[in-house]
Structure formats: C-alpha cells, structure tokens
Amino acid sequence: EVHLVESGGGMVRPGGSLTLTCVASGFDFEYETMSWVRLAPGKVPEWISIINFGGDLGYEIDVVKGRFTTSRDNNKKTLYLQMNNLRPEDTALYYCARGGYGHDRYRGRGTQVTVSL
Numbered sequence: 001e002v003h004l005v006e007s008g009g010g011m012v013r014p015g016g017s018l019t020l021t022c023v024a025s026g027f028d029f030e031y032e033t034m035s036w037v038r039l040a041p042g043k044v045p046e047w048i049s050i051i052n053f054g055g056d057l058g059y060e061i062d063v064v065k066g067r068f069t070t071s072r073d074n075n076k077k078t079l080y081l082q083m084n085n086l087r088p089e090d091t092a093l094y095y096c097a098r099g100g101y102g103h104d105r106y107r108g109r110g111t112q113v114t115v116s117l
Helices: none
Strands: 003-007 010-012 018-025 034-039 046-051 057-060 068-073 078-083 092-098 111-115
Touching: 003 092, 018 034, 018 092, 018 111, 034 078, 046 068, 046 078, 057 068
Parallel strands: 010 111
Antiparallel strands: 003 018, 018 078, 034 046, 034 092, 046 057, 068 078, 092 111
C-alpha cells in the first residue's frame, strides 16, 4: 500500500523559512517522479514542483523560483521542499504526490503552511 506522509509545516512570519519532508513507502520511490502540490482555500491544486527519479527538477512554478528548493534522497525514500522568503500567498496545505503534473491519485494528507504577521 502506498503511503506518503508529510511533515514540517507550521506558522511563520513573512520572510521566514520552512522545510517540508515527505516520507514514502509501499512503492519503488527511487524509480518514480514525485511532485509537491499545494491547495489553498477556494482554489484548485497547484503543482509547485516536479522532480524526476534522478533528482532533476522537471518543473517549477514561477512564483516560487529562487525561493523554494525541491530535492530527494532515494536511499531514505524522502522528498524535501525547502521554502525560503515565504509570503502570505504561500499559505496552503502542501502535499506530496506520486507522479508528475496532474497526478495526485497517490498523495499524502498534507501539512499546513501558514504565513502571517
């Protein structure tokens, strides 16, 4: 059974940083493309980044370029999202998903990120 468990969210002030972690099990993580997706209230899911099995970034949304870094450790079956210079508009539920753009059949429950004064 596929399990994806995110952690690392929280409440930070604008300009702050957080690192999200997604631990995977139940499938061959090292061979799979993975995504970070966020869901803000009243909005559709937004794919933030997509990273291939080799660790190459295949996609990153413009609004996070230069602020967010996506990486993975296949030995630990773990996906990371380092987020710097956070903005209020980054507030959302962040989750990891198995697969590329538009694929979130297998996803974690997510971790909440709130950016506020």
